[in-house]
Amino acid sequence: MANVLRNSAKFGFSGVLSQLSIHSRHGRECVSPCFSLQQRNNSTSPKIKVDLDSSTGVAVLRMQSPPVNSLSLDFLTEFCINLEKLEMDRSCRGLIITSTLSKVFSAGLDIMEMYGKSPERCGEFWKAVQEMWLKLYGSNMATIAAINGSSPAGGCLMSIGCDYRIMVDNPRYSIGLNETQLGIVAPFWFKDTLVNTVGNRAAELSLELGLLYSAPDALKIGLVDQLVPEDQVLSTAQDTMSKWLAIPDHARQIDQCVYIIYNTSPLPLDHARQMDQCVISVCIYYI
Ligand SMILES: CCCCC/C=C\CCC/C=C/CC(=O)SCCNC(=O)CCNC(=O)[C@H](O)C(C)(C)COP(=O)(O)OP(=O)(O)OC[C@H]1O[C@@H](n2cnc3c(N)ncnc32)[C@H](O)[C@@H]1OP(=O)(O)O
Numbered sequence: 001m002a003n004v005l006r007n008s009a010k011f012g013f014s015g016v017l018s019q020l021s022i023h024s025r026h027g028r029e030c031v032s033p034c035f036s037l038q039q040r041n042n043s044t045s046p047k048i049k050v051d052l053d054s055s056t057g058v059a060v061l062r063m064q065s066p067p068v069n070s071l072s073l074d075f076l077t078e079f080c081i082n083l084e085k086l087e088m089d090r091s092c093r094g095l096i097i098t099s100t101l102s103k104v105f106s107a108g109l110d111i112m113e114m115y116g117k118s119p120e121r122c123g124e125f126w127k128a129v130q131e132m133w134l135k136l137y138g139s140n141m142a143t144i145a146a147i148n149g150s151s152p153a154g155g156c157l158m159s160i161g162c163d164y165r166i167m168v169d170n171p172r173y174s175i176g177l178n179e180t181q182l183g184i185v186a187p188f189w190f191k192d193t194l195v196n197t198v199g200n201r202a203a204e205l206s207l208e209l210g211l212l213y214s215a216p217d218a219l220k221i222g223l224v225d226q227l228v229p230e231d232q233v234l235s236t237a238q239d240t241m242s243k244w245l246a247i248p249d250h251a252r253q254i255d256q257c258v259y260i261i262y263n264t265s266p267l268p269l270d271h272a273r274q275m276d277q278c279v280i281s282v283c284i285y286y287i
Contacts, residue, residue, distance in 0.1 A: 047075045049100070050082050057093040058241050059086050059141075060234070064100040068107035071154045073121075075110070076128035083135045093249060094241045095139065097162060098146035098234060103173070105145075108153030114284045122281035129154070130189075130273055136161035137193065137260065138268070140253055142244035146237040147224065151175040152212055153182075157190055160197045160223070163244065163256070166237050167215045169227035174212040176223070181210035184287070187276060189267045196263050198222045 047065035052058075061082060063069040071079075086092045099105045113125045136143065136158065143162040150173045151159050159165050159175065167173065177194055179186040186194075186207055195203040202221045205211065218224045228236045244252070266272045 046078075048078050048082055050086065052086065052089070052092055054091050056238075056242070057091055057245065058096065058238065059092050059094070060096045060098065061086075062098055062100045063106060066101060068104045069099055069101060069155070070107045070110035070112075071129070071132070071158075072110035072113055073125050073128050076125075076132050080128070080131050080135055083139065087135070087140060092141060094142045094144070094245050096144045096146055096234070096237045096241060097158070098237070099148055101149060104149040105147045105151040105173075105175075106155030106158055107150070108155045108157070114287065117285070119281060119285050122284045123277055126277050126280045126284070130267065130277065133157060133161055133189065133193070134268065137264075140249070142241060142252065144237045144241055144244070146233045147173070147175065148230065148233050149173055152178050153186075156223075157193065160193045164226075164240060165224040166226045166228055166233055166240065167218060167224040168230045168233050169215055170230065171214040171216055173215050175215070175218050176210075176212040177207055178210040178212045180208060181212075184283075187280060188265055189276070192264045196259075 047063070047069075049062045049064055051060050051062075053060075061079075063075075063079075065072075065075055069075070083095075086095060109129065114122075117125070142164075144164045144166065145159040145162040147159055147165060147167040149168070151167075152174065153176075156175050156177050167175065177186045177190055179190075191203065191207060194206065197203075198206065198221050206213075206221075206223075213221065213223055215224070215227055219227050226236065226240075267276060
């Protein structure tokens with residue numbers, strides 16, 4: 001543990017994940033010289049748009065994959081590449097995630113990825129889901145979800161993978177891990193992330209009943225941190241981010257790292273990740 005803490009100070013949580021075994025080799029310490037200034041500041045891809053304001057160090061990642069920003073393999077791959085680029089960019093300290101679509105933040109995992117695909121493809125897809133969570137939850141950046149629409153299942157996972165959640169105050173927008181309502185089961189690390197957000201009892205009820213919460217109810221159980229009018233969600237996220245960035249990065253990162261190490265099951269470990277990948281892809285294949 002002493003080593004883990006020493007490394008956390010040096011590399012942040014992503015660095016600790018890689019020290020523990022795996023993939024994240026993109027702590028703030030290793031800035032790739034490969035990205036041109038232009039590439040670092042703005043990137044546009046079909047499903048995701050990123051704008052980095054180098055004067056504030058805050059990037060806004062907009063999901064723009066109609067109709068519902070579902071998390072397909074292509075989407076997840078793009079998402080992870082963008083996250084990795086930002087992670088390697090020393091000038092980027094904060095990330096806001098939002099949607100360009102009206103009414104939907106993200107509909108969660110793309111149902112079509114879980115239907116009639118080969119075992120290999122199921123495995124690849126699940127690896128990408130894991131990667132998204134590891135990169136986001138383990139990010140060295142301060143992360144805020146500006147939830148401007150419904151966010152069920154994997155969309156909720158993405159939101160609770162951020163440090164802070166601001167949701168539009170609209171009772172028609174819902175959020176939650178509703179997997180059991182679909183007859184499937186949220187994996188253990190979805191559960192951990194939810195428990196870390198809302199506590200044990202609320203998570204238990206929420207998962208077993210597959211509850212989707214309206215925005216006001218989500219605030220009541222602490223699934224989101226703040227509600228704001230639709231037209232203020234981004235500006236509030238920017239204001240909130242400046243408070244997060246007033247904290248020295250290393251202190252925030254170590255604090256987050258210690259919290260996660262003590263409160264999260266070992267998905268960051270290679271064997272746990274592979275076992276999870278194997279179990280879930282077999283389940284998806286036989287559904
Ligand atoms: C013991 C067995 C163990 C088995 C374990 C196996 C696997 C474990 C995996 C567990 C993890 C799962 C996590 C997930 O994320 S599962 C996905 C769950 N997602 C949902 O339930 C969301 C469903 N969608 C909605 O609720 C709504 O679409 C909405 C997001 C609220 C938006 O509503 P609205 O604006 O009214 O839009 P529509 O409903 O009309 O949809 C428009 C369009 O989009 C298609 N679509 C919706 N969701 C998805 C999706 N997740 N993936 C792909 N496509 C989606 C929808 O079909 C419409 O398409 P058409 O216009 O072509 O009809």
